[in-house]
Each structure stands twice: as C-alpha cells, then as structure tokens.
Amino acid sequence: MAIREKLARLVARMHDTPQYNAQGAVLFVDLEQRTFVKKYLPLEVLRNFLGGRGANMWLLYNLVEAERDALDPEIPLIFGTGVLTSSMPSATRGNITSKSPDSYAILDANAGDYFPSFLRCHGYDHVVLFGRSPSWTMLRLSYETAELVDATPYVGLNNLDMAAAIARDFNCVEREDMALARITTSGENQVLCSGIMGGVKSIWARGGGGAKMGSLRVKAIMIHGAPKDLQPLQPMVKYNKVIGKKIISTSVIKNALKMVGTPFLYKPSRVLCALGTKNNQETSWKPTLDADNFDPYRPGMDGCYLCPVHCRNQNDLTPEAQVGWGASALKGLTGNASYDKEQASVEHGKQRSYNGIHNDGQYDKYDKGDGPEYVTLGKFGPMIGIQEPEQVLRLNNILNDLGLDSASTGSSIAWAMELYQRSIITQKETGGLDLTWGNYPVIEQLLFMTAKREGFGDTIADSARAVERGKYPAQALDYRMTVKGLFQSDPHDARILKAFALGLSVATRGMDHLRNRVTLEINARINDDAAFKTALYNGPVSAAPNSYAGKEYAVRKCENNYAVGDSVGMCRFNTKLFNSPSLPDLNDFATQIGALTGQTFAEEELDEVGRNVTGIERMLNFRFGLRAKDDTLPRRWFEEALTEGPFAGEKVDRAEFDGMKDRFYHLTGLNAEGTPAVEWHEKLSRLISGFAVRVELPRALPGAPEKVVIIDENVSDLTALRAALLRKLPEAANDLNDSTWNMAVNGNMVLSGEASVPIASGDRVLLVPVIAGG
Amino acid sequence: MAMLITDLCITCDVCLAPCPNKAISAGEDIFYIDPAKCTECVGHHAISQCVKVCPVRAIVPDPAHRESKDELKAKYDHLQALKAA
Numbered sequence: 108m109a110i111r112e113k114l115a116r117l118v119a120r121m122h123d124t125p126q127y128n129a130q131g132a133v134l135f136v137d138l139e140q141r142t143f144v145k146k147y148l149p150l151e152v153l154r155n156f157l158g159g160r161g162a163n164m165w166l167l168y169n170l171v172e173a174e175r176d177a178l179d180p181e182i183p184l185i186f187g188t189g190v191l192t193s194s195m196p197s198a199t200r201g202n203i204t205s206k207s208p209d210s211y212a213i214l215d216a217n218a219g220d221y222f223p224s225f226l227r228c229h230g231y232d233h234v235v236l237f238g239r240s241p242s243w244t245m246l247r248l249s250y251e252t253a254e255l256v257d258a259t260p261y262v263g264l265n266n267l268d269m270a271a272a273i274a275r276d277f278n279c280v281e282r283e284d285m286a287l288a289r290i291t292t293s294g295e296n297q298v299l300c301s302g303i304m305g306g307v308k309s310i311w312a313r314g315g316g317g318a319k320m321g322s323l324r325v326k327a328i329m330i331h332g333a334p335k336d337l338q339p340l341q342p343m344v345k346y347n348k349v350i351g352k353k354i355i356s357t358s359v360i361k362n363a364l365k366m367v368g369t370p371f372l373y374k375p376s377r378v379l380c381a382l383g384t385k386n387n388q389e390t391s392w393k394p395t396l397d398a399d400n401f402d403p404y405r406p407g408m409d410g411c412y413l414c415p416v417h418c419r420n421q422n423d424l425t426p427e428a429q430v431g432w433g434a435s436a437l438k439g440l441t442g443n444a445s446y447d448k449e450q451a452s453v454e455h456g457k458q459r460s461y462n463g464i465h466n467d468g469q470y471d472k473y474d475k476g477d478g479p480e481y482v483t484l485g486k487f488g489p490m491i492g493i494q495e496p497e498q499v500l501r502l503n504n505i506l507n508d509l510g511l512d513s514a515s516t517g518s519s520i521a522w523a524m525e526l527y528q529r530s531i532i533t534q535k536e537t538g539g540l541d542l543t544w545g546n547y548p549v550i551e552q553l554l555f556m557t558a559k560r561e562g563f564g565d566t567i568a569d570s571a572r573a574v575e576r577g578k579y580p581a582q583a584l585d586y587r588m589t590v591k592g593l594f595q596s597d598p599h600d601a602r603i604l605k606a607f608a609l610g611l612s613v614a615t616r617g618m619d620h621l622r623n624r625v626t627l628e629i630n631a632r633i634n635d636d637a638a639f640k641t642a643l644y645n646g647p648v649s650a651a652p653n654s655y656a657g658k659e660y661a662v663r664k665c666e667n668n669y670a671v672g673d674s675v676g677m678c679r680f681n682t683k684l685f686n687s688p689s690l691p692d693l694n695d696f697a698t699q700i701g702a703l704t705g706q707t708f709a710e711e712e713l714d715e716v717g718r719n720v721t722g723i724e725r726m727l728n729f730r731f732g733l734r735a736k737d738d739t740l741p742r743r744w745f746e747e748a749l750t751e752g753p754f755a756g757e758k759v760d761r762a763e764f765d766g767m768k769d770r771f772y773h774l775t776g777l778n779a780e781g782t783p784a785v786e787w788h789e790k791l792s793r794l795i796s797g798f799a800v801r802v803e804l805p806r807a808l809p810g811a812p813e814k815v816v817i818i819d820e821n822v823s824d825l826t827a828l829r830a831a832l833l834r835k836l837p838e839a840a841n842d843l844n845d846s847t848w849n850m851a852v853n854g855n856m857v858l859s860g861e862a863s864v865p866i867a868s869g870d871r872v873l874l875v876p877v878i879a880g881g
Numbered sequence: 882m883a884m885l886i887t888d889l890c891i892t893c894d895v896c897l898a899p900c901p902n903k904a905i906s907a908g909e910d911i912f913y914i915d916p917a918k919c920t921e922c923v924g925h926h927a928i929s930q931c932v933k934v935c936p937v938r939a940i941v942p943d944p945a946h947r948e949s950k951d952e953l954k955a956k957y958d959h960l961q962a963l964k965a966a
Contacts (some may be wrong), residue, residue, distance in 0.1 A: 158884055196891075196936035197936070282925070282933075283926070283928055283933070284927070333928060343935070344889060345889075347889075347936075347937045347938075348889050348937050348939075350890055351891035351893060351936055351937045352891050354893075355891060368912055407898060408898075410895060410934070413934070413935070413936040413938075414895070415891060415893030415936040416893075416895075417895050728959075877900070
C-alpha cells in the first residue's frame with residue numbers, strides 16, 4: 108500500500124517521546140495488517156497548527172494520496188483532540204478528518220460529549236486509521252493497551268443498542284469508565300450522509316464520516332477506563348475559573364443556551380424571513396416551531412465532559428415525563444428578536460398534546476432522546492414542510508439512533524421533495540413514495556430506508572452525489588443547495604446577511620456555518636459602535652447586514668478564531684465571535700496553552716495559526732481538485748430574490764459577491780485560485796512536508812495564476828518532479844507535457860537525463876520554452 | 882467522606898441535577914454540599930457525579946468529614962429510609 112510508504116517517511120520525522128508538557132501520542136493503526144505504531148508529533152506542529160483540527164490536517168496532508176476515492180482504504184480517517192481538550196471549561200471537543208465521500212472537499216467534523224476527553228485522558232492526541240479490516244472490528248484503547256476486538260457481534264446495531272451492548276459485554280458505563288465513537292447501520296452501509304456517533308446525540312456529522320469508517324470496517328473505537336485524575340490541574344486551575352465565569356456570565360449562554368439550547372435561534376431567523384424553507388424556495392415558516400413550543404417536552408439539559416453550559420436540550424414525549432425545564436425562559440429577551448422586538452414577549456402557551464405518533468397511546472424508544480439542535484429543527488421543520496414540534500422531536504430521535512447527519516439528510520430529502528414538486532422525479536423513481544412537503548409518515552419511513560439503502564432510501568443515501576451516481580438527471584443540480592458538494596449545515600438562508608453568505612462560500616469543508624459564521628453583524632450592540640466593531644474584526648465592516656462592504660474582515664477573523672478553537676478543543680458556542688464578543692478569546696487560549704504545555708504564544712501568533720489551519724485546508728482542497736470557482740453559492744441565491752420579510756427583494760449580486768470574495772482572498776493571502784499565495788505556500792509546505800521546491804513557469808497556467816508552483820512532495824529527481832507537477836496541475840497537462848519546455852535547476856539548464864538530476868528541498872526550478880530559430 | 886466545593890466554584894450549576902441525594906444548593910458566592918446528605922454517590926454510582934461534571938474541578942473530598950465506605954453506605958441507607966417514610 109502506498110500509504111505505508113508515506114507513513115514510513117512520516118514517522119521518521121516524528122518522535123518516540125513527548126516534545127512538550129502534556130503532549131499525547133499519535134497512534135497509527137494499520138487495520139489490514141493489524142499493527143500499531145505510536146509516535147509523537149514534532150513541536151513545530153504545535154507551534155504552527157496546534158492540535159485537534161490543525162494537527163489532523165498536518166497528518167492528512169502527509170498521508171493522503173489525493174487522487175484516490177474517499178472510501179479507498181488507503182485514505183486515512185484521523186481522530187484528533189485539541190491541545191486543551193479535557194483541561195479547560197468547555198474544551199470538550201475533537202475532530203475527525205479525511206477526504207470527504209459526501210462532498211468534493213476535506214472531511215472535517217467536530218464533536219464533543221465524552222469521547223475526545225477520554226481519548227486525551229488515556230494519553231492519545233490522535234488516532235489514525237487506514238487499511239480495510241478483514242472483518243468488522245473495534246479498536247479498544249485503555250491507556251497503554253491498544254487492541255482490535257472482533258466486532259461482528261455488533262454489526263447491525265444502531266446507536267442506542269450499540270452503546271448498550273458494549274456496556275453490557277465489557278461491564279462498563281458510558282461516560283463513567285467508557286467512551287465510544289461508533290457507527291450505525293448507516294455507516295455500515297456507507298450512507299454518504301452518515302456520521303460517527305459519540306453519544307446519544309453527539310455526532311461527527313458533516314462530510315460522511317460514518318461511511319468512511321464503515322469503508323474501513325471499523326464499527327467503533329472504545330476508550331475503556333475512567334480518567335485517572337480529576338483533581339484541579341495546576342497551574343491552569345485559577346485561570347480556568349476566569350474562563351468559566353466568562354462563559355456562564357455571557358447573556359446568550361445564561362439565558363438561552365443553558366435554558367432551551369440552540370432552538371432559540373429559530374424565531375430570529377423566522378422573523379427576519381431568513382429561514383430556509385422547502386429547499387430554500389421560501390424563507391419563512393410557522394411559529395409552531397418557536398422554541399417555547401418545545402417546553403412541554405423538555406425534561407432538562409445535558410452536556411459534554413466538564414462543560415459549564417449544558418446546552419443539550421433533552422426531550423421526552425411520554426406521559427410519565429417530568430418536563431418543563433426552561434419553560435418561558437426566552438420571554439422578554441429582546442436580544443433574541445432583533446427585527447421585531449414585540450416577538451420577544453410572544454409565547455404560544457403550548458400544552459402537551461402528544462398521544463403516540465399514531466395517536467393511539469402507544470409509545471416507543473423514539474419518543475425520548477436528546478435534542479433537537481437548531482440545525483435539526485430547521486432541516487426537519489421548514490426545510491421539508493413539517494410544522495408540528497412533536498414530529499420534529501421524533502424525527503430527531505430517529506436520526507440520532509440511525510447516526511444520520513441531520514443537515515445533509517434533511518437537505519437531501521428537501522432536494523428530492525423539490526424535484527418531486529417539479530415533476531423532475533415521480534413516484535416511478537421514488538418507488539411509490541409520495542414526497543409531498545410535510546408528509547410525515549413517508550419521511551419517517553424514508554429515514555429507515557436510507558440507513559438500509561433500501562428502495563428510494565438508496566437515493567437519499569447518496570446525498571449530494573445523487574446525480575453523479577445516476578439517481579437524478581443533471582437538471583436536478585439546479586436545485587441542489589450545496590457548496591463544494593456539501594449541503595448547507597445551517598437552516599439560515601443567507602441571501603440577506605452577506606458576511607454569512609461569503610462565509611458559506613469560502614468555508615473549507617463546504618457549505619457550513621461552523622467554520623466562520625458572522626451573525627454578530629446584526630447584533631445592535633456591535634453595529635451601533637463602529638469603533639468596537641472595527642476592533643472586533645480587525646477592519647471596518649459595514650453596519651448594513653445586506654451590504655458587501657468590509658464583510659471580508661469579519662469572515663477572515665471568524666475563520667481564524669474558530670480554527671484555533673477547534674485546534675485547542677474549545678466548543679464553538681463558547682468561543683468569542685460565534686455567539687458573543689464576550690466569550691473566551693485567543694488570549695484566554697494562549698494563557699492556558701502556556702500553563703499546560705509550557706509553550707508561550709502571543710495572541711497574534713495564535714491568529715496566524717488559525718490562518719495556517721485554513722491555509723493547509725485550502726492546499727488539501729486544491730489537491731482534491733477544488734479551485735476558486737468552487738468558492739461560490741447555490742445558483743438560487745444569485746438568481747432568485749426573497750419574496751417576503753423586511754428584506755424582500757434581496758438576493759446575492761454576482762459582481763458584488765465576486766468583489767467581496769476577491770477582497771477576502773487578498774486579505775487572507777490567497778492567490779486567484781483560492782490557494783495560499785506563493786510565499787505563504789512555500790512556508791506552509793516546509794512546515795507540513797519538510798520539503799518545498801519552487802517551480803517557475805513561463806506563463807500563468809490553469810491552476811497556477813502566479814506563474815509559480817510549489818512542489819511539496821518529497822521527490823528525488825527531476826523526472827519525479829515533472830510527475831508531481833502534473834499531479835498538482837492536471838488541468839495544465841497539455842502545457843506541462845510540451846516537450847519543448849526544458850528545465851533549469853538552480854540556474855543550470857538540463858537538456859537530457861532528467862532522471863539523474865537530483866532534486867532537494869529549497870531548489871529553484873525554471874521551466875524554459877525552447878526558442879526555435881537559427 | 883463527604884465532598885466539598887472549594888472557592889474555585891463558578892456557580893454554573895451543572896452539579897445540581899446529577900446529585901442523586903440533592904445535597905447541593907446555591908450559596909452566597911459558591912455552591913455548597915450538605916455533608917449530612919452527601920454519600921459521595923455511594924449507593925447510586927461508582928464515582929461521585931458532581932466531581933465527574935465539575936468544569937473547573939472545584940470539588941474535592943471534605944477533610945472535615947472523613948467517612949469510610951461502610952459509613953457512607955450507612956448514610957445512604959438512612960437517607961433512603963427517610964425518603965421512603
């Protein structure tokens with residue numbers, strides 16, 4: 108396998124012992140040969156990419172053969188925890204990283220619950236899986252012990268039963284002495300919109316991680332044993348109190364997230380008429396799904412490991428439920444009703460009315476669970492025409508058990524429904540299913556069919572790739588709400604908020620708000636204070652939500668903050684700029700990184716780390732074939748104006764958008780193809796692969812607008828460099844194969860015997876067209 | 882021994898719900914554990930639930946209330962009896 112050669116080169120650059128305080132190991136697991144290698148990352152990875160998402164990208168870049176299919180076993184699946192995961196309040200998170208089978212971009216998903224913290228407490232910062240196991244397996248980790256356990260008895264189990272079976276068979280309790288990252292039947296069947304579950308609801312959702320893990324025949328990773336040390340972590344402990352206080356004293360945390368969770372966001376989007384409805388054909392939906400309508404079914408809140416917020420609203424539809432947590436909590440919160448202050452006092456007085464999904468007094472396991480988040484509420488409410496909170500709750504619970512990403516699954520169903528509405532598909536294609544908007548029984552049935560890839564569920568399971576897999580005609584792409592092949596995560600229709608729109612277009616994993624969301628630009632406190640806003644985003648940002656002016660500053664700053672947050676393991680909700688300007692910031696992270704690792708960072712250095720993380724992601728995406736044209740938005744948002752609300756008539760102007768994107772590229776340090784410009788690219792290449800050769804071209808070529816290409820594959824001679832150049836710029840193959848283009852290395856023309864001309868990092872290569880004449 | 886909440890407490894309240902003995906309440910500046918009601922979760926869980934969830938690790942064994950496992954179990958039985966009465 109080629110990945111074994113890459114791994115051998117990589118581990119030669121790694122270490123046998125920790126390089127800084129509290130560093131965990133990287134465990135490489137060859138699933139085919141059932142072997143393990145344990146190493147530690149070089150210090151420069153921490154200095155330039157931190158851990159978690161950033162270090163995951165470093166590992167992926169060094170191991171991936173970009174041309175391979177995402178589900179090829181030689182494409183690794185990488186689990187990573189942040190530098191501060193388990194050591195700082197709300198730093199509970201970890202990322203999974205690979206090439207996405209769902210989109211055309213990187214796969215990078217983030218989740219919390221207990222698994223990332225347990226992984227780190229057992230001494231591991233990263234786990235890298237590759238190769239296909241001969242039979243279904245589970246990786247069991249317990250401090251120094253790593254073993255592959257037969258998982259065939261667990262095949263066919265979904266989320267809830269899987270966790271129960273492991274607890275039973277290993278005599279342990281999830282969240283006490285066991286944490287489990289597992290796939291469900293969806294993952295086993297390589298459903299492209301399936302995730303990896305880390306708890307009852309917690310999911311590494313975006314990009315098809317479940318399918319990827321299933322393709323390796325890994326049913327689960329089990330962390331076995333309670334964390335050994337829960338005593339105060341000196342010397343972090345005093346400043347952890349500062350951070351904890353900062354979090355819980357923030358208004359939106361205290362009054363909304365701790366009380367009802369993210370569904371509080373539904374009303375502001377609804378009132379603004381910016382709520383993706385019926386596959387974004389409309390932008391407003393029923394008040395029946397406002398958060399207070401879930402009051403009769405909310406028994407309490409749950410949270411991730413060592414988080415002071417506990418934002419996860421639980422649900423219980425059964426008659427015995429002890430409910431009412433957070434009831435009326437949002438009443439009077441005017442900050443939650445920016446465009447219609449009167450909405451803050453509106454309550455619906457919703458009473459419990461559920462009597463079983465068939466109204467027959469019968470209840471089952473899907474009448475209780477965790478969630479929904481606002482994403483699930485939006486995607487399984489307005490997006491598919493559902494208006495009853497009880498139906499949303501039940502669909503949410505089914506999605507959690509089936510391990511489906513609610514964003515991609517809901518969007519995939521909404522896409523199908525619009526195609527059905529337009530008669531682009533009929534009951535002939537759906538196998539007799541009536542895909543009318545809001546047809547609850549069919550939607551519930553379709554979820555189970557999707558997990559099994561049964562009937563029309565096989566089409567939904569192909570997610571955004573249904574056209575290329577032959578399920579829909581090409582015409583269907585006109586209605587696919589994706590960027591880089593990934594359906595939108597957030598229910599928010601961003602035709603109004605231009606910073607939000609820019610963020611969705613340039614997000615490195617596809618159409619996803621969690622990479623750079625800038626909704627604070629509609630916050631009055633910020634917009635009424637231009638100087639404050641300028642300082643917040645490092646540049647002047649227009650106060651008008653629908654203006655294009657200066658929005659690049661906001662997106663850039665948010666990308667940096669959030670990339671650092673992911674790389675230290677901090678929850679997005681508690682990171683400055685996502686929900687509030689008052690939440691922990693880069694200075695806070697720097698203080699605790701210093702206390703834990705002994706490595707000092709200035710705020711500016713961490714900001715640069717954030718840019719580096721998005722830079723390496725763009726370099727990966729470039730290798731996967733993505734270019735500047737892929738930093739765009741769905742056709743609908745450019746061509747169809749909003750028909751209702753305070754911003755009726757609004758859409759995204761292509762010329763204005765292109766200008767805003769160009770400014771974002773310039774501010775970020777990207778070239779015209781959206782990849783790091785040459786100096787930065789060369790620097791990153793040295794940091795990532797330890798190798799960089801600058802190749803100067805005689806003219807700008809497709810994919811190389813700067814007339815320079817950086818080769819960061821460790822090539823040994825000029826022939827190998829030519830091959831690497833072709834892999835890097837396949838669209839320029841005609842020019843690069845031109846036999847009249849000679850090469851000069853460090854100023855010395857090579858006229859023959861390229862295979863014997865050695866190449867070393869730092870060399871300068873010039874491509875020179877031969878000039879005919881005499 | 883019973884558990885003790887130190888002045889590192891940020892009053893986030895996440896220890897309230899998981900306490901099986903309802904031994905925790907809000908104090909003036911920090912939360913407070915009633916040693917008469919705290920069994921360190923003996924009788925309910927393998928590990929103390931408040932320790933498990935405290936985000937700032939502010940909960941430690943109370944040196945002023947040292948009790949053996951047997952004494953904690955006896956306290957648990959006593960509390961259960963009171964509850965049943």
